[in-house]
Amino acid sequence: MTTPLDAYWMPFTANRQFKSAPRLVSKAEGMHFTTPEGRQVLDGVAGLWCVNAGHARPRIVQAIQAQAAELDFAPPFQMAHPKVFELAERLVQLTPSGLDKVFFTNSGSESVETALKMALAYHRVRGEGQRTRLIGRERGYHGVNFGGISVGGMVANRKMFGPMLGGVDHLRHTHDPVRNAFTRGQPEHGAELADDLERLIALHDASTIAAVIVEPLAGSTGVLVPPRGYLQRLRSICDKHGILLIFDEVITGFGRLGSPFAANHLGVTPDLMTVAKGLTNGCVPMGAVFAQRFIHDAFMTGPEHLIEFFHGYTYSGHPLACAAALATLDTYAEEGLLTRASDMAATFEAAVHSLAGLPNVLDVRNMGLVGGIELAPIPGEPGKRAFAVFLDCWEHGVLVRNTGDTIALSPPLIIEPHHIDQIIGTLAQAITRAA
Numbered sequence: 001m002t003t004p005l006d007a008y009w010m011p012f013t014a015n016r017q018f019k020s021a022p023r024l025v026s027k028a029e030g031m032h033f034t035t036p037e038g039r040q041v042l043d044g045v046a047g048l049w050c051v052n053a054g055h056a057r058p059r060i061v062q063a064i065q066a067q068a069a070e071l072d073f074a075p076p077f078q079m080a081h082p083k084v085f086e087l088a089e090r091l092v093q094l095t096p097s098g099l100d101k102v103f104f105t106n107s108g109s110e111s112v113e114t115a116l117k118m119a120l121a122y123h124r125v126r127g128e129g130q131r132t133r134l135i136g137r138e139r140g141y142h143g144v145n146f147g148g149i150s151v152g153g154m155v156a157n158r159k160m161f162g163p164m165l166g167g168v169d170h171l172r173h174t175h176d177p178v179r180n181a182f183t184r185g186q187p188e189h190g191a192e193l194a195d196d197l198e199r200l201i202a203l204h205d206a207s208t209i210a211a212v213i214v215e216p217l218a219g220s221t222g223v224l225v226p227p228r229g230y231l232q233r234l235r236s237i238c239d240k241h242g243i244l245l246i247f248d249e250v251i252t253g254f255g256r257l258g259s260p261f262a263a264n265h266l267g268v269t270p271d272l273m274t275v276a277k278g279l280t281n282g283c284v285p286m287g288a289v290f291a292q293r294f295i296h297d298a299f300m301t302g303p304e305h306l307i308e309f310f311h312g313y314t315y316s317g318h319p320l321a322c323a324a325a326l327a328t329l330d331t332y333a334e335e336g337l338l339t340r341a342s343d344m345a346a347t348f349e350a351a352v353h354s355l356a357g358l359p360n361v362l363d364v365r366n367m368g369l370v371g372g373i374e375l376a377p378i379p380g381e382p383g384k385r386a387f388a389v390f391l392d393c394w395e396h397g398v399l400v401r402n403t404g405d406t407i408a409l410s411p412p413l414i415i416e417p418h419h420i421d422q423i424i425g426t427l428a429q430a431i432t433r434a435a
């Protein structure tokens with residue numbers, strides 16, 4: 001007997017299309033999913049940018065099982081358990097220096113809300129409570145909660161939901177196919193787009209602006225690689241005006257570009273940094289916000305028996321998530337996975353750019369183990385061509401991701417050259433068939 005599909009309202013899914021031809025996976029190991037019929041599907045997207053060490057890694061599985069039996073839950077407010085401190089200490093060894101305080105959440109979206117609230121409250125506790133404005137960027141994705149969609153810049157994620165947060169503005173996006181199409185790695189052109197922050201400062205005055213949030217490499221909007229020098233310039237403008245810089249590293253964190261974080265990789269240190277996904281290898285929901293010590297310390301005033309920051313979640317630092325994260329960090333360390341994308345980047349880059357001459361390919365973008373192949377939309381039917389490519393790849397045993405008319409690739413960091421060949425070969429055939 002098969003289970004009816006009716007009751008489940010699926011997230012970010014074309015529900016009617018899915019239910020007419022469901023795509024189910026029921027097992028996973030290493031680089032592959034298995035469908036209920038026993039078909040193997042190569043995972044070209046690390047689940048959803050999260051299974052960085054590959055699926056069902058024994059150390060992580062065992063850690064979660066053991067933790068569930070030992071301590072299933074510990075209250076996180078005014079109480080704690082040992083592993084949450086151990087995890088925090090381990091994590092700050094990986095971050096750029098200064099980012100040495102960690103606040104735990106359960107998702108990327110919650111990390112974003114937490115970082116935005118930290119930025120606002122930080123200015124307030126140090127007597128600059130008029131700094132309430134938050135600046136995001138066009139085409140940015142920062143999850144789906146109200147703060148995140150307010151600073152985010154993806155129209156479909158915003159237009160249904162009313163006025164959102166007040167006092168938000170947006171930088172111009174950095175996508176410039178006229179000057180940068182088919183660039184390998186970071187584009188040469190576009191550092192000056194960071195000066196758009198000066199325009200917003202001239203409009204609003206720096207004294208009203210709390211923080212700027214950007215993804216160092218924008219994923220969900222179709223893989224936008226930062227132009228050379230862009231993030232450095234944003235950093236120096238923020239410094240000049242006392243504005244906090246937040247990096248949303250929910251997809252770039254934990255080795256995606258070839259260093260533990262994009263901040264290490266690109267040599268730009270933000271004031272706050274959000275992560276999730278690869279933190280637990282996708283096994284147990286968990287997110288985190290890293291804060292510069294000076295931000296944390298600004299809160300540590302007033303009577304010692306009082307709560308300093310009125311924020312947190314029932315499941316902040318959940319024991320199962322901590323156990324999964326510690327075992328994930330061990331796996332990353334043992335196998336050198338946080339820098340493996342650097343070793344694989346040249347092979348991956350060559351393979352992804354081999355798609356350049358295929359029909360309707362408008363642009364190919366890449367960095368570390370991230371690839372984006374932008375296709376020409378079918379006139380009047382945006383997104384349909386990339387969706388057809390996604391379905392075709394799935395039917396031929398490879399999972400890719402479509403966002404708009406871009407195909408995004410973000411494979412597990414354990415990927416080997418023959419997997420790259422299979423992903424690119426399958427994708428090439430699908431793109432050709434979708435012409």
Ligand SMILES: Cc1ncc(COP(=O)(O)O)c(C=O)c1O
Pocket residue numbers: 106107108109110112141142143144215219220248249250251276277
């Ligand atoms: C940059 C970025 N921020 C935030 C999120 C939201 O994360 P979550 O889906 O865990 O809430 C995502 C998810 O893809 C993301 O890519």
